[in-house]
Amino acid sequence: MTNEELLQIIEQAARDNLTKLDLSDKGLTTLPPEIVQLTNLRSLDLSSNQLSSLPPEIVQLTNLQTLYLSNNPLESPPPEIIQNGFGAILDFCRQQLEQKTDLLYEAKLIIVGEGGAGKTTLAKKIQNENYKLQQDESSTEGIDVIQWKFPFKGKEFQVNIWDFGGQEIYHATHQFFLTKRSLYALVADTRKEDTDFYYWLNVVELLSGNSPLLIVKNEKQERKRDINERELRREFTNFKETITTNLTTDRGLPEILNKIKHYISNLPHIGTKLPKNVEEPLSALN
Ligand SMILES: Nc1nc2c(ncn2[C@@H]2O[C@H](COP(=O)(O)OP(=O)(O)O)[C@@H](O)[C@H]2O)c(=O)[nH]1
Ligand SMILES: [Mg+2]
Incomplete structure (x- = not known):
């Protein structure tokens, strides 16, 4: 699936106020931060893709409860974090976001x-x-x-x-x-x-x-x-x-x-x- 197609799916899902989205086995290499538009999302399946990182912005999906990540070569968050579960993943993403915001020097x-x-x-x-x-x-x-x-x-x-x-x-x-x-x-x-x-x-x-x-x-x-x-x-x-x-x-x-x-x-x-x-x-x- 091309990035373009993925963005279209996300936009459509946002319009439909989807609570569940299955993006498994779509050959995804990145997940665009636009995913945060899906504010009602409770379950997101990203398994069996080529994702090496998750956009830390997913912490803004406050209704998200289930995240499937198996079968991805993920480095960020690293496997050690992922095996600790959903909460640990969110903590990691939150930290990543903190570092992204510029400090005043x-x-x-x-x-x-x-x-x-x-x-x-x-x-x-x-x-x-x-x-x-x-x-x-x-x-x-x-x-x-x-x-x-x-x-x-x-x-x-x-x-x-x-x-x-x-x-x-x-x-x-x-x-x-x-x-x-x-x-x-x-x-x-x-x-x-x-x-x-x-x-x-x-x-x-x-x-x-x-x-x-x-x-x-x-x-x-x-x-x-x-x-x-x-x-x-x-x-x-x-x-x-x-x-x-x-x-x-x-x-x-x-x-x-x-x-x-x-x-x-x-x-x-x-x-x-x-x-x-x-x-x-x-x-x-x-
Ligand atoms: N011989 C000497 N001349 C200096 C020294 N520091 C500044 N000057 C000279 O003193 C003059 C006044 O310096 P300037 O930095 O313009 O002072 P300001 O008016 O406080 O900005 C300039 O011609 C400088 O080149 C110093 O340590 N030794
Ligand atoms: Mg001067």
Whole structure:
């Protein structure tokens, strides 16, 4: 029987509200997921075919009580499951379905800090470790969102890096973009006394719903700057760690990447189910 013919049989059976369907010995190699249209089905005979897998969607046939599967080279579910009976088969299919639905492995990394501190350079180095420092990195206008992906639990984790330009981020409207369930990196400059340092700590604490914050000390010209971590931690509960880098020599860059991976993959929404009908881009979710 061709797939076409099979689909026609299923459609006809759905129209007839069949409770029993005999598809035994029809030379079937696959059973189309359309079978779930047969919502009244109580008994389904699939014996003596060439089925190597069952569509896990059959769990949606809530009235199904009897399933004949003998004489099929089934691998999914495997014979060990099948011999445990109908309930075990349904459990297996349910698990298969769970794995099919996408888990959410996407989050924002929001880079803040004073103009010239090295935000854009950091964003580009995260995305591409071989990125070369630009003599005069053209000042970002508005917001640049660049993507960085890393392998995670057999899938891809997508990080949307938000890089704010110049003075833009100080505008109240842009602070709207400082969202919850994101990771924050505050780039601190060592050239001068960074007067906006506390401003950023306060703004992020206020608007980020306790999202974690990392401080990236960019030691340009190897100049050091002391940050009293213990005091900061007392004052800002979302402050996690300070990481020191020099973006000319890439010192500290691997550690930055590791910490970002760690904190971003531990954000509370990570690994939850993708809502089925999200139409706006996830990165815009607050
Ligand atoms: N020498 C040196 N220059 C750097 C370093 N990091 C950034 N710069 C330069 O400093 C300037 C400002 O950096 P940029 O990333 O645009 O800062 P932003 O305004 O915070 O985005 C650029 O010309 C960069 O090339 C560094 O570690 N060492
Ligand atoms: Mg910039």
